[in-house]
Every structure is written in structure tokens, then in C-alpha cells.
Amino acid sequence: MIIAEYRVTGLSPQVIGELIAEAGPLWHERHQARLTARPRRRAVGAGAKHKFVFVDRRLATLVSLRHGTTHDVLACWFGVDRSTITRAIGDGAAPLLAQRGCTVAPDVRLRTLAEVIEYLGAGGQTGITDGTEIRVRRPVSGRKDRDKFVPGKTKQNAAKTMVLTDAEGHVLFCGPVRPGSCPDITQARQLGLAQLLADGPFMEILADAGHQGMGARTGGRVMTPPHRKFKKNAPAWYEERHELQRKAHSSRRIHVEHGIARLKNWRALARHHGRSEHMSDIVQAVAGLLSHQQTATRPSGSRV
Known part of the structure; x- marks a missing residue:
């Protein structure tokens, strides 16, 4: 049953x-x-x-x-x-499931970020990255670095992980969990994303404004929303053009939000009630299970 x-x-x-x-x-x-x-x-x-x-x-x-x-x-x-x-x-079920990696084909699995970049570059595909927060229990009073789990945006106790999907929103990689106060760009640098892109084939990674600055370090491989050149008294034509460029970039990035939403359908990632040292294994285990199911239900002959 x-x-x-x-x-x-x-x-x-x-x-x-x-x-x-x-x-x-x-x-x-x-x-x-x-x-x-x-x-x-x-x-x-x-x-x-x-x-x-x-x-x-x-x-x-x-x-x-x-x-x-x-x-x-x-x-x-x-x-x-x-x-x-x-x-x-x-x-040990979660570590065992986490080691399986993300399935992109019946006989192909990606376990590391380097393998994901190589896979996307070989197929000329576009990747989309974003950070997502998972709410956690508030650390006990008196614990060292208690405020590290409080991000500046949501002001809630949370942990954060980096998610990388393809252009259709299929999950390819979830990084290890970091405290909620860790910026998205810092986590990407710690995982070596900039170095992998700079040394690899030319490809496109779409990212949000939290990753601005990585484009210059990767030879333009990381695409972020355009900077505002006028902070005050911007001409009307510039405001219109900037808004069109921002919306065009956002519409291409929306698929990573769909991938994150599918991850959050697994309630273990909506709010974590267990021990924090198990979170990375749980996130990567769920990503592997979700990608396996998506690959199994994907029509044959469709682009992976």
C-alpha cells in the first residue's frame, strides 16, 4: 500500500x-x-x-x-x-542516500559540483543557481556564534544551501549546509564555483543580484541582473530599459525557484527539527531522490 x-x-x-x-x-x-x-x-x-x-x-x-x-x-x-x-x-540512511548524487539519466549521476559543471559545459546547457534557506530550531542560549543562524533578510533562524539546476529547473546539485548569515556569493566561492567556471568550457550560469561580482572573475560566465547606473534622478528611458532587462533576466531564472519549490515539498527541508550536523546529508539525499523521480518520469528523448 x-x-x-x-x-x-x-x-x-x-x-x-x-x-x-x-x-x-x-x-x-x-x-x-x-x-x-x-x-x-x-x-x-x-x-x-x-x-x-x-x-x-x-x-x-x-x-x-x-x-x-x-x-x-x-x-x-x-x-x-x-x-x-x-x-x-x-x-546511516541519509548519508547512504546522499552519496548517490543527482540522477540526470538512467546511467548518469552527478555527485560533485565539478561533475555538474563538466556535464553542463559538454552539452552547451545553461545552469541556474540560487541559495535557499531552511528554517531550524533556535540554538540554545549561550551557544557560541548563536547569531550566525539568523540571516539579515528574513531575521529567522535558518540554514542555507546552494542549489544548481538546469534551464528546465531539474535539480543537479545541492551544496552542504551553511549558517543562514552566510551570503550566497560566499558559499559559491567556498564551493569553488568561480574557479571551476574560469577553468572550464564557456557556458552560462544565471544568478541573482547576490552573486554580482562573479561575472568578472569567471570571464562573463555568471550572468547577474544589470547594475543601476543612476541611483537618483534617472531618465525615464533608462528606468524603462533597466526594468525590461531585469524582468528578462528574472524570467530566465524562474526555473530555479521551481526546482527549489519541489525540494521544499519534502517537509524535512521546509523546516528542520533535528540535529544541525545531519542537515547536509538530508538536503543532498532529498535532491538525489527528487532528481531520480524526475528522470524516471521525464519523456524519453527529451532534453536532460
Whole structure:
């Protein structure tokens, strides 16, 4: 029932089947390695057996990511104890899913920003980048650098990640999470975007005004909205031309907002209630799942 209903997990039965077939052996290998690495008091194979099978463990993880469902509700749903759900979701599922990368074709996945730039440049495609904020719990009183999670724009406790999509809004990359006060251009520089573009083939990356200045460092590869040359008493003709240029750039960039909206449909990214050190894995895991589903439902022969 859970596998067959798209609204429950956000994934089709085909994608879930491929996910389980791929991740199952990797999870069992890591689980056995973890058991053999620690001192044992029982022989290998002895002791209690998992009653919560791997398929149900992955389904519980998907439902938690998609809807932000509490562990108590999932425990009632699957007929197990709450601690069993907590262990199942926290047993390394998010890092395992995050390592899969973003799927752009049935046999092509992009795991790093360098691979994304190479893929876009080889196909002569346009990329679109933007930063998005994820609301988080307020850090405890007295914590060092508590205000780093408060961005200057929204004034809410948040973390930020950089999203890169193609011209159609398909997610290709999500960067690691940074505190909300980190500017978009700083995060792009930390990820090495300017250097990758400067050393790579000529291509076009559309960005917002928060990335102004990167165009000069990348040989014009990063396109941002035009600067205002008149701050006061601008001629009417200039105001009209500037507004047309700004709207033309915004209409080309709108697809990245659609990609971010599809990411935020996974409630784990709308507001994060867990530990901050797990956020990067969760963001990249959701990006990988979303891109896999988009690739599976994309008409054959369409441009990737």
C-alpha cells in the first residue's frame, strides 16, 4: 500500500524498487562491517534478529523525509516501538542516500559540483543557481556564534544551501549546509564555483543580484541582473530599459525557484527539527531522490 501510493513517499513504485535494489546490498555490507569491527561477546550470526526488515526501514525513512512525520506516528503505522523507528532512520540512511548524487539519466549521476559543471559545459546547457534557506530550531542560549543562524533578510533562524539546476529547473546539485548569515556569493566561492567556471568550457550560469561580482572573475560566465547606473534622478528611458532587462533576466531564472519549490515539498527541508550536523546529508539525499523521480518520469528523448 505504501509503495503503490505516490503521495505517501513522493516516489513511484519503480523508483522505490530501484532504490531498494541499489541501497539494500550497500546497507547490509555496512551493517556487517560495523558488527565485525566492534568487540563481540557472541558468535557472528548469534543474538536478536531484525524484525523491522530493510524495506520497511527505507519506507519509514522516505515517509519521514517527505512529510516530516513524527517517529511516534510512524511507530504506530508500522507496528513497532518508537525507538525502533528512531534507530531505523538514524542508521546511516541519509548519508547512504546522499552519496548517490543527482540522477540526470538512467546511467548518469552527478555527485560533485565539478561533475555538474563538466556535464553542463559538454552539452552547451545553461545552469541556474540560487541559495535557499531552511528554517531550524533556535540554538540554545549561550551557544557560541548563536547569531550566525539568523540571516539579515528574513531575521529567522535558518540554514542555507546552494542549489544548481538546469534551464528546465531539474535539480543537479545541492551544496552542504551553511549558517543562514552566510551570503550566497560566499558559499559559491567556498564551493569553488568561480574557479571551476574560469577553468572550464564557456557556458552560462544565471544568478541573482547576490552573486554580482562573479561575472568578472569567471570571464562573463555568471550572468547577474544589470547594475543601476543612476541611483537618483534617472531618465525615464533608462528606468524603462533597466526594468525590461531585469524582468528578462528574472524570467530566465524562474526555473530555479521551481526546482527549489519541489525540494521544499519534502517537509524535512521546509523546516528542520533535528540535529544541525545531519542537515547536509538530508538536503543532498532529498535532491538525489527528487532528481531520480524526475528522470524516471521525464519523456524519453527529451532534453536532460
